[in-house]
Amino acid sequence: MKPLPGCANLGTCARRGKGLGHPAPPMPDLMRRVRDTLQMGLGGPTKTDIVGAPGSIQLRNVTAGYGGAPVLSAFDLHINPGEFVYVVGPSGAGKTTLLRVLFGVVRPKTGWVLVDGIAVHRLQGWQTDTIRRRVGCVFQTYELLPHLTSLENVLLPLQLAHARMRNAKACAVEALELVGLNDKLHEFPGTLSGGQQQRVAVARAIAHQPRVLLADEPTGNVDSQSSAEIMELFGQLNEMGSTVVMATHDEFVLSSFTAREVRLQPKLLKVAS
Amino acid sequence: MSHLANAVWAARYAFNVLAYCVRCWRGRLGAWLATAAAIGGVLSLAAGAELFLVLSERSLSEQVRAASEFQVFLADTAKAEQVDALKGQIAALPGVRRVTYRSKVEALALARHNSTLAAIADNSSGNPFPASLVVDLSDPSAAEQVTTLVTQDPATDRDVPSSYTPAEGRNLSAFLSMAQAVVVGIALAALAVASLVALVLLRSEIRARKAELRILTLVGTPRPVIRLPVLLEAVALAVAGTVVASLTLTFVGDHVVPAVNTYVPFLQLGSATGAVAAIRAATLGSSVLALGACSLFVRLPR
Secondary structure, eight states: OOOGGGOHHHHHHHHHTOSTTSOOOOOOHHHHHHHHHHHHHTOSOOHHHHTTSTTOEEEEEEEEOSSSSOSEEEEEEEEOTTOEEEEEOSTTSSHHHHHHHHTTSSOOSEEEEEETTEEGGGOOGGGTHHHHHHEEEEOTTOOOOTTSOHHHHHHHHHHHTSTTOSSHHHHHHHHHHHTTOTTOTTOOGGGSOHHHHHHHHHHHHHTTOOSEEEEESTTTTSOHHHHHHHHHHHHHHHHTTOEEEEEOOOHHHHHHSOOEEEEOOTTOOOOOO | OHHHHHHHHHHHHHHHHHHHHHHHHHHTHHHHHHHHHHHHHHHHHHHHHHHHHHHHHHHHHHHHHHHTOEEEEBOTTOOHHHHHHHHHHHHTSTTEEEEEEEOHHHHHHHHHTSTTTHHHHHHOSSOOOOOEEEEEESSGGGHHHHHHHHHTOTTBOSSOOBSSOHHHHHHHHHHHHHHHHHHHHHHHHHHHHHHHHHHHHHHHHHHHTHHHHHHHHHTTOOHHHHHHHHHHHHHHHHHHHHHHHHHHHHHIIIIIHHHHHHHOTTSOOOOOHHHHHHHHHHHHHHHHHHHHHHHHTOOOOO
16 A cells, blocks of 8 residues: 555545645635624524634534434534544444434534534535535445445445645545556456455545544455555554544454544443543 | 636536536436336326327317208398398307308208208209208307397298307307316326336436435535436436337328228318427426426435
């Protein structure tokens, strides 16, 4: 696997501020006041209140679930910009639910969720692309489109969701090279192993240089060597300033790459540093 | 310069979206063709049934009108100038297409070919059939105005001034309107059923793409961009189905309808050309509207 600084295009995109994970252009004062007035009328923090900590994650009094008993209940969490955090706990503890809340897939019933300057708890279904363009996410089940090649899977979000990004194809190719799949660019997911599919998913998540990276069991289906490579890659992204939140129960990962742990237990949540 | 850059960007973005649509179809061409063929089959059935309904209604209307020929009976004492004046007045009424004079001799000759009147014509010593003005009505309800006009005219027969009364004219008009309404209703029902079946097929097609739609939302694709390929696919299915239905309609109009005209002479369906064009347009419009609208209501995951 190549070292991350070798990714010329990814670096260029980051320096030019083309990736959507970077600060938005200044908004006219009048427009900002109108927006803030509208948001303050609804209660809770506005976007303006939280732009001071780009790359940070804050959850306060969050209750979330899937209709029945809440999986997360009165949950608080603060993650500083550039921090690497593991979310650990047994099955059913709410690791995936927590990441889904951060990614806007599950809307909390109560509480605030602030991710990289976005009040995720306020987002309606049609607004969730706002957070997803800023945050990278690696899913437990890869979520690759079977009728697209590896390159197309990484390229598609850059073309459709990050439409202003230049050199999208070069960035996609280099993201795939970073995860060691430069010889699998034109392979379909069905012809790849589980570990290779996972790497394509990682490449897709990092291709737009997100400031916050979420990963749900990214090493769950790969061998120990691939796990080490993926963790090394996440480590490099973290060293470059990305905040990384990773749900895992992989003891190899936890013992080899130390970081702060947020330990979840079913219906009884506590934060352990 | 920035306008140019925006235009270039928009064109490139549109190209990317269309390229994605093509990639989607590339992987599912077989399933798409099967769905298009199924929708085409359903639309063909509906359009074919509709064609026969429309032609049958048209034939029925013509036959009813022909059987209900409206005549103004003239008095034997009527003079030629009186008849001409009356003919002019009737022709000027709205709903009257043409007025022709039929003499007593012509009326007798026609009666001899009529199964009901032949006995009277043969057994009478003289000619019992009066001269008449045959009024071709574009609208049977205009018979009332004609009857009102001719009742007091000295040129008309005082006892039986016309072949049917205003009430009978209204009934005839009501019958023809009802027949047309029934045909339009059945045609609309056929289209609705066809559209419903097409919607079910589209729904299953979209269900097959559920995972794809979820992934597109997860990677942050704007929702209008996600909906566009679905909309294009629905419209493409509607157009493809209509093409199949059009081919079927053309075959039915060119071969089946003339065969019916030849082998079932009492059911004269006439030429199908105009009806085929109208039904083709209706099928295209309704299927595109129904499937396009349905695709816009597809619920995307959060």
